[in-house]
Amino acid sequence: MIPKQAVDAFRSIVGEEWCLDSPEDLATYSYDAFLPEFKPDVVILPGSNEEIVKIMKVASHEGIPVTPRGAGTNICGGSVAKKGGLVMAFQRMNRILEIDSENRCAVVEPGVVNADLQKAVAASNLMYPPDPASMFVSTIGGNVALNAGGPRGVKYGVTRDYVLGLKVVLASGEVIRTGGKTLKNVSGFDLTRLLCGSEGTLGIITEITVKLVPRPPAKATLQAIFLNLEDAAKTVSAIIGAGIVPTTLELIDRVVLDVIGSYGGASFRKDAEALLLIEVDGEPSLVEAQGKRIKEFCKARGAAEVEMAASQDEADKLWHARRTAFGAVASLRPNCIVEDATVPVKRLPDILRKVVEVAGKYRLKIGVLAHAGDGNLHPLIMTDLRDKEEMERIDRALEEIYEAAIAMGGTLSGEHGIGIAKKRFLSMEFSDASMEIMRGIKRAFDPQNILNPGSFL
């Protein structure tokens, strides 16, 4: 419970309208896109950096937990109030403050929706590359906190590669700035990159400077169908190994293809075991040459069919299967657990084999979508959370997949985050000494542990 005088203080900082504690408000800020729900005591929507400073001073004085929340689309429980207290949402702080074409960057408030930024910078012929599946809803603040990735990650990298500077309100209410508008910056520790992906545990991000790139003038989209999953996986690492840098290199396995077919989406030949969706972008002549080369590559490695889109319409059609995949899978059973284990791209065939093996061993229905080009796997586990016995099998299966991924030199999470989803597996990836360093960093930023407590640290 939050003391009444603290709630009154919060109300006077942001105004009655933006400090909420009705049962209806608490119920609707108790979830994100992960599974468990936690009710906050109060929901607050600040309108400025200054208001956040005041809020944090009260919160740290009273020892009240504060959990920052973008659009609540993360799938690791990153933005739910595990220990109650305040949920701080940023929908009011949604201004694009500056698009600086000469310095090729933009300055935004944390509540700006990713797709809105993309659209705004496109008008200046620039591009903000990170494109998580949630981009039409998720906010830049949330993207930074979770270090969001996306299909374009193969070529362009993830959110962390585009954050140049931050303005951050610390737990104490003090304000710090990290980085700036320069591309180069080696002064001191790189706090910008540290805060990116910190899942709201280190500070409240109130302003973000992002790097932009020139919009590529052309792209080519290809789809290749393989009758053997292993061939598809090997083609992926061969393309990367040959020095071609696709924008996107997605893999869909047979389980997911079947579900898409029965969902009324596109249909594929019955003997298809995997589909690769490949995109390259850049100058038109280069794109054309690379497109042809990829086509030959796929054919030489056993693709039964390769199709190259001749128009945007055709490209959209090729993307359709990928875009409908998650929905199709999610609607098959009451719940769908989206996994995120990631391996060095060369080990893609091995980890895929492991997933198939584990699914059989534990009698689970697991489909695989993968941002294959960067080894980022999304096994989709179709289940019903109410089935306790099946949930136990899932737990064991996940453990085996993670162990395998880490043994291959990979990680628990490529782009979804740890939150509460994978907290219990952290020791697989980090030694005690590593964990102690992280805890030390946490203490330096937030000695009272009021920022997103109950999260991975």
Next chain:
Amino acid sequence: MIAHDIAHEFDQCIKCGLCLATCPACKELLLEKYSPRGKVQLARYYGHGDLELSDQYRDIFAKCLLCGACNVTCPSGVDLKKVFLGMREEIAGRRGVHPMVAAAVKSLAESRNISGEDNVERGDWKEALRGVPEEVFEKQKAEVVYFVGCVASFYPMVESIPRNLALILHGSGVNFTILGGEEWCCGFPLIGAGVPEKTKELIEHNLKKVRDLGAKRVVFSCPSCYRTWREFYGAEVELLHATQLVEKMIREGAIPLRRLEMTVTYHDPCDLGRNGGVFEAPRQILNSIPGITLVELENNRAKSICCGGGGNVEMVAPHLSSAIAQKKLEEIQRTGAKTVVTSCQQCVRTIKGQARRRKLDLQVMDVMELVLQAIPSVP
């Protein structure tokens, strides 16, 4: 307790939040409780007995346009509109109809129309009509019944819509008539108000009147009347929106069209497009008029954004309705077209109303007005 089929819908929601991207109301109101995902959560809380139907519940579910954009976006295929209508019904049943809508529901019961006027005045739009003899509207038998709808009958801003359609139908030799004072509200506002059971009498009456005329088809200029008939009436006659009928007549050569040099954009009404499945007929009409250049809105067809006039929101929260209309205006302006064409009297009213408030130089037209301008023989 909440109906089982609705409980099934909200149990399918995976809380991904993708619906927030397309909900015009929650983008204005900023709070999660107004989002489709938030409302599904509240329905679930109520369904599981964790929360009561408070005043807030009533307010939250009333601030929904019922535009159906969330239905199209939902990757899990949840029928969100069904949940929201079900909740409105539940709230109306337990707490009474929303006070801002109650007056309309009451006067509808007495007057059989949404505006509360004497129902015999339904035909007043004909007073300024030249070129269609009165006997057309007094037929005892007719092949086609034109169901005019309350808004076009009683709101002067849009009463040219029935005049235009009547001229087109008469001019191209269609054997049609109207129900006049015997046309009762289709029931759509009552469904939106959460009292669908009150539509029974209206439905039976309208069906009988159409049957008595021996009509083979009913044509609508109002997309919401059209949809309500399709979904709730179980009519044995063919139901067509005016754009479908007129498009067919143009295609068959029954309506010759002259050149009009114009650049227009087209707004898909929610109930005609996304919720009624009619996207192409109005576009084909526009494309069949020589000289017309159609520039599509950024969000068109199933992705069309509500004008702000849906779901009785105008009655409950006029500022919200007009804020959403403003976004529509801005989207229209981005096309560069000085004329927006649509095929719904409510959209015309909402968009025109907002354009007037903003003193904007924008022509807002029903598609039939444009057709009429393109017909050489009709003045």
